[in-house]
Amino acid sequence: MNICVTGGAGFIGSHLVDKLIEQGHTVLVIDNLSTGCREFVNPKAQFVEMDIRDSELLTVLAKFKPEYVFHEAAQTMVPVSMHDPAFDCDVNLMGLINVLNTCYKINVKKIIMPSSAAVYGDLDTLPLTEAMVGHPSSFYGLTKLTTESYLRLYYEAFGLPYICFRYANVYGPRQGNGGEGGVISIFCERLQKQQDITIFGDGEQTRDFVYVDDVVAANLNALEVPDLVGVINVSTEVSTSLNELVAQFKNIVGHDFVVHYESERAGDIKHSLLSTKKMMAELNYSPKINLTTGLANTYHYFDSKL
Numbered sequence: 001m002n003i004c005v006t007g008g009a010g011f012i013g014s015h016l017v018d019k020l021i022e023q024g025h026t027v028l029v030i031d032n033l034s035t036g037c038r039e040f041v042n043p044k045a046q047f048v049e050m051d052i053r054d055s056e057l058l059t060v061l062a063k064f065k066p067e068y069v070f071h072e073a074a075q076t077m078v079p080v081s082m083h084d085p086a087f088d089c090d091v092n093l094m095g096l097i098n099v100l101n102t103c104y105k106i107n108v109k110k111i112i113m114p115s116s117a118a119v120y121g122d123l124d125t126l127p128l129t130e131a132m133v134g135h136p137s138s139f140y141g142l143t144k145l146t147t148e149s150y151l152r153l154y155y156e157a158f159g160l161p162y163i164c165f166r167y168a169n170v171y172g173p174r175q176g177n178g179g180e181g182g183v184i185s186i187f188c189e190r191l192q193k194q195q196d197i198t199i200f201g202d203g204e205q206t207r208d209f210v211y212v213d214d215v216v217a218a219n220l221n222a223l224e225v226p227d228l229v230g231v232i233n234v235s236t237e238v239s240t241s242l243n244e245l246v247a248q249f250k251n252i253v254g255h256d257f258v259v260h261y262e263s264e265r266a267g268d269i270k271h272s273l274l275s276t277k278k279m280m281a282e283l284n285y286s287p288k289i290n291l292t293t294g295l296a297n298t299y300h301y302f303d304s305k306l
Contacts, residue, residue, distance in 0.1 A: 004028045004066040006052050006099065007073030008045065009036030011175045012114070012167075015216050016070060017042050023220070028064045030057070031073065040174055052095040058102045065106065070219060071099050071113035078118065081140035082267045092143035093150070100154050110161040111151070112222050115231065117168050117208065117272045119145040126239075127208075127275040130166065130231045138267030148231055161229050163222045165215075168235035168274045172212030172294065173301035183242065184209065184295065187249060188302040196258040203243035203261060206271045208235045211294035214287040221283045228282055235274035236287045248292060252299050 003020055007013040008029030013036070020027050021044045029041050032051040041047050048060055052073045061069075074092055075081065081088035103111050118141030119134040136142045151162040171184040190197050218234045246259055280286050289297075 001067045002026045002028070002065055003068045003070065004030060004061060004064060005045075005070045005072060006030045007036060007071070009033055009038060009041045009047075010072060011172075012170060012212060012215055013070070013072035014040035014042070014174060015172070015212050016072065016219055017045050019216050019220060021045060028061075028066065030060070035176060037174075053090070053098055055098075057098055058105060061102050062106050067109045068223065069099065069103050069108050069111045071096070071111055074114070075143075076140070078138045078140045078267045079265065081138055081143070085139040088139050088143055092140075093146060096147055096150060100150065100160065104154065104158050104160050108160070110163065110222075110226070112163045112219060113147075113151075113165070115148050115164045115166045116141065116144040117166055117233075117235070117274055118269065119148065119166060120269075120272065120274075122270050126271065126273040127235075127237050128233070128273060129275045130233060130278055137269060140267070155229060163228060164231045165218065165222075165234045166231060166274065167215060168208035168210045168233070168272065170210055170212055170215050172298050175212070175298070183207075184245070184298060185302070187245070188299050191249060191253050191257060191299070192302050194255060194257070196260055197246070198260045198262055199242050199246075200262050200268065201242075201264040201270075203246070203259070204241050205268070206239045206241045206273065208238060208273045209240055209245075209291055209294070210234060210236050210287060211289035211297075214285075214289055217288070218279060218283055218285050221285045225283065232278050232283060233274040233276065234279060235276055236291075237274060237276040238291065239271070239273045240291060245295075248295055249299070252296055 008017045009031035027045040029047045120128045121135040121137045154160045175185040
């Protein structure tokens with residue numbers, strides 16, 4: 001099949017492109033390289049350097065004729081969204097509308113894209129299920145929650161099917177040090193240089209860390225269920241505090257390091273844990289990579305980049 005991946009030079013997008021190519025699909029990558037890396041793009045993929053807000057997106061995709069679009073391009077940094085909500089909105093909403101209009105006009109079979117655990121905010125009842133009403137604590141979370149409504153309305157009004165994944169905190173090789181869930185890549189980068197690490201808060205905040213290979217596998221499974229439409233969590237349903245994360249790293253890195261604790265950051269969520277029931281029932285998928293294995297893989301990837 002012809003498949004387009006926006007943000008295909010980025011962290012999750014590039015891994016997804018690799019697997020799609022491996023499966024024999026013809027893949028077009030759209031990326032403006034603002035945060036993505038050209039060297040991450042599979043050499044067997046077609047590549048166009050373009051912003052998702054560009055009016056020429058329609059011309060490019062009309063020529064390629066994708067059956068499916070994986071829309072991975074986004075502004076993913078919570079602090080950036082708090083500092084510049086207009087920029088966050090422009091990329092994540094106006095960019096989305098341009099992609100949706102394009103998909104609708106060229107009769108794409110389905111758009112598959114991420115939302116985020118950030119849409120839930122600090123809800124008390126864990127694990128978080130897709131039916132829960134979110135109360136985002138950051139502008140990034142707000143734009144992602146609004147994204148879900150745009151997808152629903154484009155489906156109801158124009159018949160454009162979608163699957164929207166609420167990713168937990170994704171980590172793994174190729175991750176930058178600024179995106180959502182980037183705490184692991186930040187720690188890896190600093191520990192490889194034998195530098196101290198910093199935790200914002202007391203370290204007892206918890207996250208649901210999911211390895212990038214599991215996220216990609218869930219996306220690929222979405223191609224196998226053509227009638228499925230809606231929002232689905234992609235997670236492990238395993239809660240890990242940042243202090244527990246530090247303990248794991250102490251078993252991996254082989255040297256001592258100091259942890260500095262600083263004030264909490266605006267917009268950060270205290271606890272996040274996503275239910276996996278719908279993912280397992282409707283996508284027939286459950287995560288395969290545990291945190292110990294995933295952390296080791298990620299740390300050794302950063303080691304190889306030094």
